[in-house]
Amino acid sequence: MDLNAIQQMFFQECDEGLAGMEAAFAILRDGDHDAETINGVFRCVHSIKGGAGAFGHERLQAYTHHYETLLDLIRNGSLDLTPALLDIVIGAFDMLSDHVAAARDNSAVPADAAMLARLEAAAGGGSTVTARVGPAGPAATVSEPAATVGDDFDDLMAMLGDVSPPAVPGVEADAPAGWKLVYRPTANALDHGAEPLLLLRELAMLGGTVVDCDVTALPSLDAIDPDCAYLGWTIALPGTASEEDILAVFEFTDACAIALTRDAVATAPVPTPTDPVQVDAADATPAPAADPVASAAPPIDDPKSAAKGAPVPPAAQTIRVDLDKLDRLVNLVGELVITQSMLAQRLTECQMGGISELSDLEHLTRDLQESTMAIRAQPMKTVFSRVPRIIRELEGEVGKRVRLEVEGEMTEVDKTVVERIGEPLTHLIRNAVDHGLESTEGRIAAGKSPEGVVRLSAAHHSGRIVITVSDDGQGINRARVRAKAIERGIILPDAILTDEEIDNLIFAPGFSTAATISNVSGRGVGMDVVRKNIQALGGRISIQSREGVGSSFSLSLPLTLAVLDGMIVTIGEQTFVIPLSHIVESLRPTGETLNRFGLDGALLDVRGAYVPVFPLADHLGIADAERDPTKAVLIVVEGDHGQAALLVDTIRDQRQVVVKSLEANYQEIDGVAGATILGDGRVALIVDIDTLTARSRPVRIPLAEAA
Incomplete structure (x- = not known):
């Protein structure tokens, strides 16, 4: 292994150490000044210092030396960890993160003179360290080089x-x-x-x-x-x-x-x-x-091994694997799943589908696929660990006091999703602090605690991961949102909108309720980017808000972008896959449940709720498909823009499919999220439900155009 590879391992361990320090600071901020927690922070800094010296990162080594000096005084009891001192320690951690990033990227070293001065002042000058000999022994002053x-x-x-x-x-x-x-x-x-x-x-x-x-x-x-x-x-x-x-x-x-x-x-x-x-x-x-x-x-x-009969817990065995190798393994397993599906199809056609070994092969293949995907799974902690620093920076910029509450940080999701969820999550956090939470004076006037609360949670629901960002702030001021939307020409002045539709106006391009443009908000690009990035991941976002109580943004994302459970349907001579996570129900309508809408539109009565009927054949340009809803099958789906009833000819099967990217292998197609290969060898397109539900809604024509 060359030196560069070893150095990359050092930076990976730096990231792990910084994440561990962030978790330790959360414990310390709650008032639990456990000695082991403080020692853990010291060990992380000491390890980074040792590695920085080994690879010649002199500025990083020098900075960690000063940081380590202060931490050593805290851990040996020479300094009490007061709230003011903890703020200095956490501020020094932020600067340490910048130093590590600069060393990794070979970029400009951050200006740390002010922070070094604060560390030296907190340590009482920084030139000497008081070392305690024992619990009751005298102190010895040892000069540090x-x-x-x-x-x-x-x-x-x-x-x-x-x-x-x-x-x-x-x-x-x-x-x-x-x-x-x-x-x-x-x-x-x-x-x-x-x-x-x-x-x-x-x-x-x-x-x-x-x-x-x-x-x-x-x-x-x-x-x-x-x-x-x-x-x-x-x-x-x-x-x-x-x-x-x-x-x-x-x-x-x-x-x-x-x-x-x-x-x-x-x-x-x-x-x-x-x-x-x-x-x-x-x-x-x-x-x-x-x-x-x-x-x-x-x-x-x-001395630890001297305890006779003491059980020794087994050490966790881990190995670092290059991500490209893991991706190749996932692709090969995907091909194996497709081949197994083809084999099952051929044997069924030959009336040999009841062979027990075939069923065993199907179970083993699915287990192998799930195990392989689990290797790529990472806890959301890798993303959530960045949030405390974002909160600290925002506190200084907007002048608000914020407490972060995190839940479900060990919830696992595919690495690709973890890597791409960071930017949308950052926008939501900044939005919650800047727009959601009131000022300290405003919270006191409203009878709330001066300290605002932002909650971040992750959990598995129905084969998807749901990430929620909520706050206990003022909620969405719908009257103000509506007025801004009319001012910017997003809606007509006489438009009749539900509360949900008004809330979703904040995702419109260029929309912002900020009075002034600042480093935090005001340009109207943040929430628009959030929705686009979530949709690119095959997810959807929803809002729940109560004025004066707070708002909650829920992101529903697939656990992995490589496989999904889908319903196989036919439209004319073509085969399509509808993601099972979007399907509400399927039915054959009758004349009583269908209501004509406009010249050629139709609404489906689903237990008193009217859902627009959307013929997929018209959107996809398929001529030989069934157009009569009473002779076809309607599949009620739910996307970001509500529900729609998709008109298809027949339902063939329900199975797990391997997702192949159209953009990487062909080109982007409107209304199609990807493709897969079925057991009979045919290519089936995967329907993009969020895009289609947006198309199924009535289009409002501006007055100028109507005239």
Whole structure:
């Protein structure tokens, strides 16, 4: 694996660490200042600092060093985590996210001078750190080295200059004994980005000093390979350094053998030459050696393993897979499903459809498909984790106090949906804070809490995922929306609209009720973009609002864009698929349930509600289809624009189909969402219900055109 691939893994782990920090901040903001939560935040920053140093991101490493200093003071109890200090810590996290993004994209480094000044002031100057020896022991002041890279040779010589363990001033005789660390990189450590000098510098920041350099593996000058590691080191560290912090230095590499002991006395038997031991730096657990050089290092004493009979939970096994490989697997499974469907069709035609093995194959194929799609599934947490920062930024821009409540963040959905839902969700959040919530003064006057609430939830319903963004604000002012729509020429002044239709006017292109244009809103493009993006994902959006109580926007999306359950219908000689999630019911109408509308239109009476009849054959240009509703089948569907009764000839089957993109393989067709291959080998088009329900509604002609 080359260095670039390793660096990409580092940035992936940075993203995971930042997401974990965001979740920890949500806990801390609720007032639960659990020590483990604070330690978790510190470990994330420390890991990012170590990786940044390994890959030469000096500005990121320097910034995390200052951030880590403040977090260390908080976690060891030197500073109380007050609300004001928590605001600084969270603000520093936002700047850290920008630093990581700049390092990843090789873009301009964010201006962090103001934030560094705040961190230094919060830490009391930032030059020293008060380290507690024990619960009741005296404090020792340890100067921290500057977080600059410097000259590598000078750094190494400085560490080798003093061969005696460092004395920590102010530490009494009963202080914890010092640490002895034996560190030996494997011969190929440099191939994995495990630069020893960077790790030694990290140990120096913990107060470490090299007391011995092992050169026994160093070959003659003419045999030296500059890409190999030959040296090993013994480092003395003060007893005030925690085992966790020391081992965290090696968190990003396992291309080494390390042994950590107290007071230079090993608490486990030293391995013999016939019993080599290599210690994985990630978890300090003895394992069989993979490199002969590792046999020089004694094992680490793990006090946690001393508990006899304590059950050890199995570690989660994970593997990183390139997304292109996963997409190819999904495509191959899709082809397998199509082939299985073809085989079942042929055997049925040969009157061999009752074979039990055929039924078993169908079940296995479906299980394989569902398992493969589950591999692509990701929790909504990856999207929801960005929302707290958006809320914090909006609070500063609009001057409102907002509390975010999240539910269902572990609800899983296909990775493609996760990647494309971020922009619509951002627009909805900004809309809720800017338009939905009242100002602090307005909320107090209305008898509400000064702090507005935005709720974000995700859940599975009927084979789809429903994401809801709601607020406890002022709701939609329908009179104002109607007036703005008339002003912009979107509707006629005498138009008769229901509350639902008025609410949906906010999705019209160019519509905005904002009095002034700002960085947050006012240009009338946000909600229009939301609807278009949701429709592109095969989803729909609905609004529920009560004036003075709040609004709720619900996004209904398919769990995956690769497969869907559909009803197979025929129109003339053509075959189509109607997504099952849109179907309300199917029926054969009678003359009593049909009412003529206009010159050639018809309305279907469905238990007192009138639904427009929409002949698909006319829209798709099919000449030999049935036009008489009483001789055809009507399928009542529901889309973004209400219900419609689709006129089809017959219903053939109901099955799961593999979705193929028309845009990628042919071109976009109005009213068609995609295509699939049926068991008989024919291509069937998948109907776009949202587009068709929009076409089925009566068209309002402006007065000027009517005249």
